[in-house]
Amino acid sequence: MSQDIEVRAREPEDAADVAELLNQPKAVWGTLQTPFTSVDERRKRMAALPAGHTNFVGVIEGKVVGTLGMNRLEGRRAHVGTIGMAVHDAYAGRGVGTALMAAAIDQADKWLNLKRIELSVWVDNTRAIALYERFGFEREGVLRSYAWRDGEYIDALWMGRLRP
Template structure:
């Protein structure tokens, strides 16, 4: 696996990645793990990439010249939450479990911790997405709550966890029970 992961290249997403991102998010497991709908078009991805907020970060994972995953940080717009970003991520089904998510998260969290001065990264993940939950926990994300009937997927409502990670130097801030 070490040899495979050394062949993964991470870079900023470009508008020219639209067709390859469409293929990544057309994977059944990928869109089922996100809030995306089945059958995305290249035009949808091109528009998303063109309209990316300049304060947000979208990274792609490249393996053998092909985009195989994407992760993004969306900065909070409210001034009092300027220390927060939300994370979104997707990896092509055929590359799941091969270190793509680890490579993407490593780079996003490096940016978050060392360049963007973010304190808190938030995400939602479906409760049945055990691989993603394991990955997020490996990077210090903690479950903060369960959102019941969070989204409609494959004919039924499914629950999601709210997870977050505080910057490692700030992780000593105690959580209060409510």
């Protein structure tokens, strides 16, 4: 079932939908977030983001069902952006991640003049890895015991994309 996906800037009033999205079992599993984060805490985190941070949301029928943050680094790495994203469990596989990634790549290439975008993804998140590879990201290395997830240490794959 194909639905129209609107991609737009994240707004403060999206906090409740973003909190719900990031509290989903599969969505939180794929991120560095922790489960059971309140709307108030999510609102505070959203307000505290540094300058240079670009945030997108994917919306279906008025509901935020995906989020992507891109942070431009500073100094001698000002040509680099880092990405983190998540999609609501109930909307996975509907093109939300693809739409968000396309918007981020467009922003990075055409408006921010980023030469490099990098990200980390759990080594067992094959769906996300496939998405990133479709957008030109390459595997650059494995970060062993990168983070604690669901009761065990998990390795992450470091990926990067250079603007063609």
